């Protein structure tokens with residue numbers, strides 16, 4: 137397995153201008169009992185049970201929260217299987233045979249605009265909690281916890297930057313479903329009593345700029361501003377985005393709500409629309425499958441819980457005879473998988489499949505490229521040394537906790553050292 141950040145320069149195709157195709161009726165879906173944030177989960181169904189879309193089938197236990205898992209199809213539970221999760225680990229998945237009738241849970245109901253306007257913040261939070269709304273840009277952080285803030289929020293800042301190279305799932309959701317995004321934004325603005333909403337996009341995307349500015353005419357109360365930010369990585373990191381868009385300079389580790397700003401990803405906001413309007417969890421999402429190791433890179437609308445292997449077949453299968461590098465998530469921050477027996481979960485934005493190239497790590501030449509490229513102002517080369525010396529005090533002093541695992545140091549390292557992996561291990565060492 138090679139350092140993935142060394143191989144991403146080989147991806148050939150961009151998918152941002154490709155319309156989303158649909159693959160929403162797989163034979164089976166697989167829903168994770170555990171995930172990166174919740175190591176433990178209770179299964180609430182057994183083999184042979186019939187479930188509907190939106191029924192609770194498991195309950196995950198996180199460090200300070202619980203999270204229901206919902207069925208994304210109607211059909212029959214066939215048991216528990218092990219597959220790869222986007223966190224890179226093998227976890228338990230509940231396997232459900234899809235009857236393709238799309239029978240909705242008894243908890244489904246459509247709220248009128250008046251009912252939504254009348255929701256208290258506690259009621260809104262409860263909906264997000266019950267429908268397991270999480271950050272769909274990849275963070276998977278429970279959204280209801282963000283909304284529980286007592287800090288007054290004046291601005292909702294929607295992150296449509298999607299800064300990791302080659303990803304386009306959020307791009308297509310804005311272009312193809314702007315009303316879901318803007319209606320979700322309206323619900324958030326109402327409940328937080330915010331004064332304004334802004335959506336940040338890369339400045340090169342004129343199509344998104346025009347689309348959002350046309351759509352906002354239908355939402356005069358939204359007070360929406362579309363803000364163009366830089367085209368570079370990691371412009372979508374929330375603190376970098378706030379610095380550029382709102383001239384708000386926050387220290388790594390700061391919570392934007394303390395400064396009156398709520399940051400939400402664009403797909404998360406579309407998911408909030410679904411949960412608040414229909415009392416349903418996210419059951420479908422946009423997904424990008426790309427890389428030089430796949431024949432037909434695509435944006436795909438998928439059912440949450442679809443097997444990655446089926447999507448690879450849908451895209452014409454693998455290209456080239458080389459070994460493949462499978463990255464679930466973006467090329468900079470995603471997880472390398474040992475094989476493609478994986479599942480697309482709710483917060484999974486993309487998969488990059490690369491043809492393996494032989495890159496060899498060389499000794500550090502003290503060039504400091506990693507230092508210049510770090511958006512958190514860290515010194516990865518010194519952290520690497522402290523990690524090798526198992527010097528926990530030095531790791532703390534060098535501020536490794538602030539590392540956001542963005543991948544830039546690995547990407548820029550002259551000696552092709554997989555520094556981000558070292559940062560990950562160093563963070564664990566001092567936990």
Ligand code: SF4
Pocket residue numbers: 509510511512513514516538539540541542543544545546555556559
């Ligand atoms: S992964 Fe590397 S570049 Fe990114 S924040 Fe951490 S140390 Fe800095």
Ligand code: SF4
Pocket residue numbers: 499500501502503504505506507516517548549550551552553555
């Ligand atoms: S970029 Fe790589 S070679 Fe250069 S100082 Fe950092 S670790 Fe050493």
